Amino acid sequence: MAVLQSSPHTPPQNSVSNMMVAVLYALIPGTLVYLYFFGWGTIINMLIALLTAVACEALMLKLRQRPLRPFLMDGSALVTAVLLALALPTLAPWWLTVIGTAFGIIIAKHLYGGLGYNPFNPAMVGYAMLLISFPREMTAWLPSGIEDFTFLDSLRYTLFEVLPHGRDYDSITMATPLDLVKTQLGLDHTMEEIIGNSRGLFQQAWGWINLMFLFGGILLIYMKVIGWRIPLAILVSLFVISTLFAIPDPDLRPSPWFHLFSGATMLGAFFIATDPVTAATTPRGQFIYGCGIGILLYVIRTWGGYPDGVAFAVLLMNMAVPTIDYYTQPRVFGEERD
Amino acid sequence: MTSQRLWHFFGGLRLAGHKAMSMKEPVKAAPIPKQLVIPVQQHIGSAAEPIVKPGERVLKGQMLARATEYVSAPIHASTSGKVVAIEERPVPHPSGLPGLCIVLESDGEDRWKELQPHPDYTELDPSALRNVIRDAGIVGLGGAGFPSFIKLNPGPDNSVDTLILNGAECEPYITCDAMLMQEHPRRIIDGLLIMKHALRAKQCIIAIEDNKKVAHTLLVNALHEHEAEFIKIVQIPTIYPTGGEKQLIKVLTGKEIPSHHLPINLGIICHNVATAVAVADAVELGKPLISRIVTFTGELLSKPCNLEVLIGTPFSDLFDFCHYQPKESERILMGGPMMGFIIPDNHIPVIKTTNCILVQDKQKTSRPPAMPCIRCGRCADVCPARLLPQQLYWYAHAKDFDKVQDYHLFDCIECGCCAHVCPSNIPLVQYYRFAKTEIWAQEREKKKADLARRRHEFKLFRLERKKQEDEARKRRKKALLQKAKDTGGTEKDSKKAEIEAALARVKAKREQQSRQRKNVENLTPQQQQTIEAVEERRRRLRNIGTTESTDKDSD
Ligand code: SF4
Ligand code: SF4
Numbered sequence: 101m102a103v104l105q106s107s108p109h110t111p112p113q114n115s116v117s118n119m120m121v122a123v124l125y126a127l128i129p130g131t132l133v134y135l136y137f138f139g140w141g142t143i144i145n146m147l148i149a150l151l152t153a154v155a156c157e158a159l160m161l162k163l164r165q166r167p168l169r170p171f172l173m174d175g176s177a178l179v180t181a182v183l184l185a186l187a188l189p190t191l192a193p194w195w196l197t198v199i200g201t202a203f204g205i206i207i208a209k210h211l212y213g214g215l216g217y218n219p220f221n222p223a224m225v226g227y228a229m230l231l232i233s234f235p236r237e238m239t240a241w242l243p244s245g246i247e248d249f250t251f252l253d254s255l256r257y258t259l260f261e262v263l264p265h266g267r268d269y270d271s272i273t274m275a276t277p278l279d280l281v282k283t284q285l286g287l288d289h290t291m292e293e294i295i296g297n298s299r300g301l302f303q304q305a306w307g308w309i310n311l312m313f314l315f316g317g318i319l320l321i322y323m324k325v326i327g328w329r330i331p332l333a334i335l336v337s338l339f340v341i342s343t344l345f346a347i348p349d350p351d352l353r354p355s356p357w358f359h360l361f362s363g364a365t366m367l368g369a370f371f372i373a374t375d376p377v378t379a380a381t382t383p384r385g386q387f388i389y390g391c392g393i394g395i396l397l398y399v400i401r402t403w404g405g406y407p408d409g410v411a412f413a414v415l416l417m418n419m420a421v422p423t424i425d426y427y428t429q430p431r432v433f434g435e436e437r438d
Numbered sequence: 439m440t441s442q443r444l445w446h447f448f449g450g451l452r453l454a455g456h457k458a459m460s461m462k463e464p465v466k467a468a469p470i471p472k473q474l475v476i477p478v479q480q481h482i483g484s485a486a487e488p489i490v491k492p493g494e495r496v497l498k499g500q501m502l503a504r505a506t507e508y509v510s511a512p513i514h515a516s517t518s519g520k521v522v523a524i525e526e527r528p529v530p531h532p533s534g535l536p537g538l539c540i541v542l543e544s545d546g547e548d549r550w551k552e553l554q555p556h557p558d559y560t561e562l563d564p565s566a567l568r569n570v571i572r573d574a575g576i577v578g579l580g581g582a583g584f585p586s587f588i589k590l591n592p593g594p595d596n597s598v599d600t601l602i603l604n605g606a607e608c609e610p611y612i613t614c615d616a617m618l619m620q621e622h623p624r625r626i627i628d629g630l631l632i633m634k635h636a637l638r639a640k641q642c643i644i645a646i647e648d649n650k651k652v653a654h655t656l657l658v659n660a661l662h663e664h665e666a667e668f669i670k671i672v673q674i675p676t677i678y679p680t681g682g683e684k685q686l687i688k689v690l691t692g693k694e695i696p697s698h699h700l701p702i703n704l705g706i707i708c709h710n711v712a713t714a715v716a717v718a719d720a721v722e723l724g725k726p727l728i729s730r731i732v733t734f735t736g737e738l739l740s741k742p743c744n745l746e747v748l749i750g751t752p753f754s755d756l757f758d759f760c761h762y763q764p765k766e767s768e769r770i771l772m773g774g775p776m777m778g779f780i781i782p783d784n785h786i787p788v789i790k791t792t793n794c795i796l797v798q799d800k801q802k803t804s805r806p807p808a809m810p811c812i813r814c815g816r817c818a819d820v821c822p823a824r825l826l827p828q829q830l831y832w833y834a835h836a837k838d839f840d841k842v843q844d845y846h847l848f849d850c851i852e853c854g855c856c857a858h859v860c861p862s863n864i865p866l867v868q869y870y871r872f873a874k875t876e877i878w879a880q881e882r883e884k885k886k887a888d889l890a891r892r893r894h895e896f897k898l899f900r901l902e903r904k905k906q907e908d909e910a911r912k913r914r915k916k917a918l919l920q921k922a923k924d925t926g927g928t929e930k931d932s933k934k935a936e937i938e939a940a941l942a943r944v945k946a947k948r949e950q951q952s953r954q955r956k957n958v959e960n961l962t963p964q965q966q967q968t969i970e971a972v973e974e975r976r977r978r979l980r981n982i983g984t985t986e987s988t989d990k991d992s993d
Contacts, residue, residue, distance in 0.1 A: 106532075106868035108776045108854035109769070109798060112805045114861040116812055174809060216810030216862075327815065376814040381828060383818075425829070432846045433448070433684065433823045434696035 120175030126316035137305035141190030153181035317370025333390020368410035474750030483509030553724035574720030580710035606681035609774030619653035623660035629714030736797035817856035
């Protein structure tokens with residue numbers, strides 16, 4: 101365009117890869133809790149997803165004739181892979197992870213123009229696609245605290261779908277708390293009965309996982325890698341709407357705390373919904389976007405067909421982003437306050 | 439005096455100052471160069487027009503080129519000597535294009551023309567003051583270079599409440615204003631008083647960033663007791679770009695100047711501290727603006743410093759004086775790192791707006807290739823104009839010039855904050871400049887096309903009218919003939935009437951032509967040239983008009 105390089109002439113302050121690496125670091129505490137409660141499954145999924153993501157990214161860059169190095173180094177594909185792996189059940193067969201990741205990277209990211217141009221969060225597109233296509237595999241969570249399910253057992257299942265001797269699929273998998281609450285409420289049980297009956301440790305695991313993602317997320321806000329508006333809007337709106345519904349029927353509606361600390365709430369609020377490329381970018385728009393996600397999350401969990409709704413809530417709001425951004429432009433300097 | 443309430447503006451950056459290195463020593467006078475290259479355009483507005491010829495001898499301070507229009511400023515000889523050429527030379531401009539310059543060979547005598555000082559400015563009324571300031575070629579020395587006398591003319595409908603002297607100097611590395619405030623605090627106040635008189639301003643504020651404590655103290659000390667009643671000297675937080683006019687006004691008064699408005703609409707006028715000194719020199723000493731302080735700095739220099747430089751001194755002369763040899767690995771900027779531009783040639787001259795020459799290590803200040811925008815919004819968090827730089831970029835990139843204006847492109851002050859923080863290292867400001875230039879060009883084209891269309895429409899109208907007139911004439915003639923027949927009168931009468939009418943028409947036409955021609959006699963060659971140029975443009979426009987009309991026909 102212009103012949104001369106234009107101002108400012110200052111050294112680079114930051115880079116996309118630094119930001120992505122920070123996100124990956126912030127995911128570590130949550131991931132460790134996964135490892136502690138659910139064994140190696142998630143870690144194995146993560147490795148498979150990472151390999152797939154890098155391979156697909158490289159392939160697509162090659163096909164689209166983009167320089168490999170800077171784009172592979174930006175780390176965005178790695179973040180997509182890790183987020184998807186964290187959302188997948190512990191007992192996911194390898195092909196599930198591969199298909200989900202490849203779909204996310206190839207279709208949701210590169211066919212839309214690659215980094216910066218994709219309107220939908222690639223990890224969530226991959227997840228949603230899997231959930232629709234393979235509902236059984238997508239709900240195969242190992243209950244926490246099975247000490248005798250070793251790394252090799254996990255690996256064997258992931259690669260060959262073979263369970264250790266003497267175990268069958270239904271006996272070792274179990275629904276997540278959200279799932280459980282949903283089906284049990286459908287069977288006319290009260291919240292108290294459900295919570296009382298469900299295995300405490302399992303709930304505790306999800307509580308811890310969410311707590312750790314909350315911690316990692318706050319760290320990211322502190323490091324200014326993500327903004328505070330979107331997570332806050334999601335959590336507050338989820339809290340408010342679940343309180344409103346829980347007050348009249350505490351027996352039939354899970355408490356707000358239950359919503360905040362189960363499923364992918366914190367992962368979604370701090371790591372998925374804040375993906376800058378697909379989120380709203382104006383300050384007011386970010387509040388609207390976050391509230392939309394929080395409310396949709398509750399709606400899908402309570403009345404929808406799926407136990408958790410992070411993926412769909414985020415994708416639906418992704419769709420609304422261009423409109424939100426257009427109508428929430430900040431007041432320009434000197435413009436009358438309205 | 440210090441308990442002034444302050445506001446703050448949105449966004450901005452806290453940048454490392456890098457100012458101390460060039461403030462260790464007092465301002466040194468740079469030597470008179472052998473040859474000075476003085477561009478005729480050193481300001482915003484139309485270029486000055488040379489009034490000297492090659493070969494002519496001139497005295498220091500003598501006018502070399504005069505202001506052509508209202509928004510323009512004259513140019514003066516920075517030393518005595520001989521004009522050797524008037525030609526295109528490389529000039530300091532972001533576009534990198536050359537410009538017309540008056541090349542002056544100094545005779546070493548540095549002999550002043552006869553000066554006309556006005557020791558007591560109160561004897562001059564505001565309009566006379568403005569003329570003095572205009573003739574001295576004073577323009578805003580803070581960077582933009584807008585002719586100062588215009589900003590000393592509030593106009594009949596405005597009254598000035600607050601006159602602000604901008605001593606913020608918010609860009610890193612630049613220290614010329616800080617040095618000036620330290621070395622000549624009283625001169626600044628003298629200039630301020632003159633400006634206040636010209637504007638009939640009620641109160642004055644001198645604003646200084648709080649990283650220039652020394653300058654602040656010295657200015658406060660230089661203030662006479664009774665002056666403190668109407669002059670406040672205020673320290674403001676060091677946040678880039680607090681020296682931007684709109685930002686500074688916001689900080690000091692809490693008022694935001696709406697886009698497309700001027701501070702004067704809110705009763706505020708803003709001038710730079712160095713401009714105030716130039717005004718004092720022009721009025722009290724009669725000296726035109728022929729020199730300025732330039733910061734020559736950068737980590738790579740052995741001795742960064744501030745120099746008092748004659749306008750027109752080539753950069754290379756300053757380099758020699760400071761024993762600096764440019765290297766391939768270095769980059770030389772005019773201005774600071776945030777808003778300065780790379781100079782195309784080491785021989786370009788110092789002009790009225792050259793506040794700083796900054797030498798940078800190319801490697802340390804170059805950015806890696808740009809990545810796509812990830813919409814992280816950091817740019818929007820720091821934009822002092824509260825724009826959405828990412829959206830501006832998106833639409834500028836897509837050349838969607840309507841949308842880019844919807845997002846307030848023209849409120850962008852090109853401060854560079856957004857590009858500074860962008861993790862994708864996108865040269866955002868470059869895109870905004872590009873979009874602005876394109877839009878201006880399109881608008882010019884559109885105006886031209888509109889004119890052509892109007893001409894074409896007028897032509898059609900004229901043809902139509904002619905047709906109607908012809909018909910009317912025929913009808914009239916017929917009617918006359920008819921009448922003649924009817925009344926049984928001779929044909930002679932009607933013929934006579936017709937001849938008379940024709941004569942009257944010819945006479946009218948002749949008169950009209952002579953009216954048109956009236957100004958065409960006694961033209962200077964230059965006027966003739968202008969007229970020819972105009973004609974040429976018209977011809978071209980007509981061509982556009984005809985092609986357009988054929989387009990229309992084929993539709
Ligand atoms: S800072 Fe750069 S990458 Fe981030 S939104 Fe702005 S332009 Fe895009
Ligand atoms: S350069 Fe323009 S868009 Fe960027 S921060 Fe400055 S005013 Fe805002």
